[in-house]
Every structure is written in structure tokens, then in C-alpha cells.
Amino acid sequence: MGLDVSKLKEIVVQYSGKKGMLIPILQKIQSIYGYVPAQAIDVVAEELSISPVRIYGVLTFYKQFYLKPRGKHIIKVCQGTACHVMGGKEILEYLEDKMSIREGQTTEDGFFSLERVACLGCCGMAPVVMIDDNFYGRCSVQKIEDLLKRFRQ
Ligand code: FES
Numbered sequence: 001m002g003l004d005v006s007k008l009k010e011i012v013v014q015y016s017g018k019k020g021m022l023i024p025i026l027q028k029i030q031s032i033y034g035y036v037p038a039q040a041i042d043v044v045a046e047e048l049s050i051s052p053v054r055i056y057g058v059l060t061f062y063k064q065f066y067l068k069p070r071g072k073h074i075i076k077v078c079q080g081t082a083c084h085v086m087g088g089k090e091i092l093e094y095l096e097d098k099m100s101i102r103e104g105q106t107t108e109d110g111f112f113s114l115e116r117v118a119c120l121g122c123c124g125m126a127p128v129v130m131i132d133d134n135f136y137g138r139c140s141v142q143k144i145e146d147l148l149k150r151f152r153q
Pocket of ligand 1: 078079081082083084118119120123127
């Protein structure tokens with residue numbers, strides 16, 4: 001499906017005339033589409049008169065950007081030291097098996113994306129999993145299984 005090019009151009013225009021606006025433009029695009037589509041890269045490159053390769057360089061350098069659509073729900077499994085010690089690795093492996101994807105991937109139905117994160121900042125609740133904007137502490141495989149069922153209902 002093609003994107004609305006005029007909408008993309010509007011976004012770029014909002015930032016025009018200012019220096020160092022590439023990242024804010026890409027962030028804005030990602031906030032709208034959930035990722036930065038290839039077509040958007042072409043439009044931004046043309047509007048800013050910079051090479052698409054340079055934009056790809058920025059997108060792949062910063063971990064905050066996604067080049068593919070993400071799932072409806074984002075599952076982040078903490079792999080920081082405290083969570084790792086408390087079973088975070090087993091939870092991540094369980095989720096990879098259960099959903100038949102690897103971390104960094106999205107289920108075929110587009111329902112879940114699975115991500116590994118370094119520390120969610122609440123180590124006292126280890127192991128921690130975040131689904132969308134909610135934190136789930138003292139997780140176990142059983143707790144995660146119940147959560148997945150709830151999300152699927
Ligand atoms: S190590 Fe997992 S929240 Fe800090």
C-alpha cells in the first residue's frame with residue numbers, strides 16, 4: 001500500500017529551515033506509522049536533498065528506529081543483569097518458542113513483536129517484562145503464559 005506522499009512532505013516542511021532536523025523528522029514519521037517506511041525515506045531524502053543511503057545510515061545507527069512494521073503489542077523482555085540472574089533468559093526463550101519468532105521479530109499475524117532490552121529500570125522487580133506501556137514484575141514462564149492468553153482474548 002502506498003503512503004500519502006503529501007502528508008510526508010508536510011512533516012518535512014514543518015521542520016524546514018532548521019539544522020539537525022533529520023532525526024526529529026524520522027521520529028515524527030515513526031510516531032505516525034510505527035516504523036519508518038522505505039517510501040518515507042525516499043521522500044525525506046528528496047525534500048532535504050540528501051542521499052537515502054545517509055538516512056539509512058542514521059536509521060540503522062540508532063536503535064530507536066524500526067524499518068519494518070511492528071506488532072500490535074510490543075513485548076520487551078529485560079535481559080539486564082538482575083533480570084538475567086532471576087530468569088529473564090528463560091522467559092525470552094520461552095516466548096521465542098511459544099511465538100515461533102526470535103527477538104527483534106514480529107509474529108506472522110502481526111499481533112506481537114518481541115524485543116530484548118538491557119534494563120527497564122525496575123531491577124527490584126526482576127525478572128521484568130514490559131508489554132506496551134505496562135510493566136510486569138517478578139515474572140515467570142507461567143505468568144507470561146497467562147498474560148499472553150489475556151492479550152489474545
Ligand atoms: S535488569 Fe531488568 S529491570 Fe533492571
